Amino acid sequence: MAPVFLFFLLLPYLSSCASAHGAHASKGPKLTLDYYARSCPRFHDIIRNVIVDKQLTSSTTAAATLRLFFHDCMVDGCDASVLITSNAFNQAERDSDLNLSLPGDGFDVVIRAKTALELECPGIVSCSDILAVATRDLVSMVGGPFYNVSLGRKDGLTSKAATVRSHLAEPTFPLDKIISMFNSKGFNIEEMVALSGAHTIGFSHCKEFSGRLFNYSKSNPTDPTIHPKYAEGLKKLCANYTKDPTMSAFNDVMTPNKFDNMYYLNLQRGLGLLASDQAMASDKRTRPIVDHFAANQTAFFDVFAKAMEKASEFQVKTGNEGEVRRRCDAFNSIKT
Numbered sequence: 001m002a003p004v005f006l007f008f009l010l011l012p013y014l015s016s017c018a019s020a021h022g023a024h025a026s027k028g029p030k031l032t033l034d035y036y037a038r039s040c041p042r043f044h045d046i047i048r049n050v051i052v053d054k055q056l057t058s059s060t061t062a063a064a065t066l067r068l069f070f071h072d073c074m075v076d077g078c079d080a081s082v083l084i085t086s087n088a089f090n091q092a093e094r095d096s097d098l099n100l101s102l103p104g105d106g107f108d109v110v111i112r113a114k115t116a117l118e119l120e121c122p123g124i125v126s127c128s129d130i131l132a133v134a135t136r137d138l139v140s141m142v143g144g145p146f147y148n149v150s151l152g153r154k155d156g157l158t159s160k161a162a163t164v165r166s167h168l169a170e171p172t173f174p175l176d177k178i179i180s181m182f183n184s185k186g187f188n189i190e191e192m193v194a195l196s197g198a199h200t201i202g203f204s205h206c207k208e209f210s211g212r213l214f215n216y217s218k219s220n221p222t223d224p225t226i227h228p229k230y231a232e233g234l235k236k237l238c239a240n241y242t243k244d245p246t247m248s249a250f251n252d253v254m255t256p257n258k259f260d261n262m263y264y265l266n267l268q269r270g271l272g273l274l275a276s277d278q279a280m281a282s283d284k285r286t287r288p289i290v291d292h293f294a295a296n297q298t299a300f301f302d303v304f305a306k307a308m309e310k311a312s313e314f315q316v317k318t319g320n321e322g323e324v325r326r327r328c329d330a331f332n333s334i335k336t
């Protein structure tokens, strides 16, 4: 049994060695589409079954997983470091205060897929590959575009809460700052606007946009760029948010569970939820892109799909730069 196991383990590495010497920036071998074709042939079917099941019982799964994936990739690359739980010696990424609201369904769907995959092909499939493929499948399940996800990521060996804040944009950041954060990760303005279209699904807690409702400026408590009826509804919804911090609103008030281009149509009418969303409809660098995506969903899907492919390869670890975790929430060896 053991030699067969090893053989399978090495196959993907050997088959991708040749291309590793090309112009590719990564030190380890390149990711490949068929990485698990021999070592875990039912990889795609198993993930598909798990995500369909989970999304049907819990409709917030797709958004939860997409956000979790994006946060994982932007902080030290797509290496499942966001899945690690903290212990007495290490405060992990998922416990950064920014992550306070990272929703449980995203973690849960990855753990379920990992459990199923460990039964089928133990020790083969990385948690980072599971998160990348589960995200892609969930996005297309709720109406979004399908895109290719190359495989062979290894799971990261560190996860530090303290590194999170500097890598992720916040809704109150000026657009200049958000543009330069995306730029520093290799995304241009069009890709940034397309990726933000992820806010066509999911929800945000009141505290993320309450400043726009109750405390905008000295002369104007409510942000005048919000549609008045929408502002009224949000104020009612969030009236008690300090007492009940779980209060939240759909990111896309029109079609909250469907991955479509409604996000951009909303922005045109003052129905953007976060300040950072609405800002894209007024800035002269982003407005033409918002208008383009609002008019043409295919154009949005094309740019989104390419940008997601790019995001899913951001700073990945391959070969011996990481490990295949036995459990997605813990490193294989205990660190102190």
Ligand code: HEM
Binding pocket: 060, 062, 063, 064, 066, 067, 070, 101, 102, 103, 169, 170, 171, 172, 178, 195, 196, 198, 199, 201, 202, 203, 204, 205, 206, 208, 251, 274, 276
């Ligand atoms: C432009 C900069 C961005 C900012 C400032 C931002 C900020 C936020 C905030 C504050 C929330 C609400 C979290 C909560 O209250 O639970 C949220 C939700 C979400 N974000 Fe973003 N985000 C940005 C870009 C992105 C990108 C690029 C993606 C993915 C490609 C993404 C995917 C999501 C999703 C899917 C949700 C909903 C999560 C859920 O329903 O559980 N965001 N975002």
Ligand SMILES: *[C@@H]1O[C@H](CO)[C@@H](O)[C@H](O)[C@H]1NC(C)=O
Binding pocket: 146, 147, 148
């Ligand atoms: C995915 O990759 C395959 C093989 O390279 C290609 O034929 C197919 O068109 C790609 N699909 C998408 C959606 O990019």
Ligand SMILES: *[C@@H]1O[C@H](CO)[C@@H](O)[C@H](O)[C@H]1NC(C)=O
Binding pocket: 215
């Ligand atoms: C309102 O905004 C001001 C200035 O940004 C801040 O000092 C104050 O604490 C805020 N008040 C509330 C209730 O959030």
Ligand SMILES: *[C@@H]1O[C@H](CO)[C@@H](O)[C@H](O)[C@H]1NC(C)=O
Binding pocket: 236, 237, 238, 239, 240
């Ligand atoms: C807010 O709290 C008040 C008093 O506790 C309650 O009557 C009201 O229904 C609450 N509103 C919302 C939107 O939860």
Ligand SMILES: *[C@@H]1O[C@H](CO)[C@@H](O)[C@H](O)[C@H]1NC(C)=O
Binding pocket: 296, 298, 299, 302
């Ligand atoms: C929408 O965008 C797609 C992809 O860029 C393009 O092929 C198509 O011609 C556009 N449709 C219209 C009506 O402009």
Ligand SMILES: CC(=O)N[C@H]1CO[C@H](CO)[C@@H](O)[C@@H]1O
Binding pocket: 094, 095, 096, 097, 099, 100, 101, 102, 103, 104, 107
């Ligand atoms: C989903 C998740 O793990 N969320 C954690 C985010 O951080 C807070 C505060 O440390 C934890 O209590 C949550 O469990």
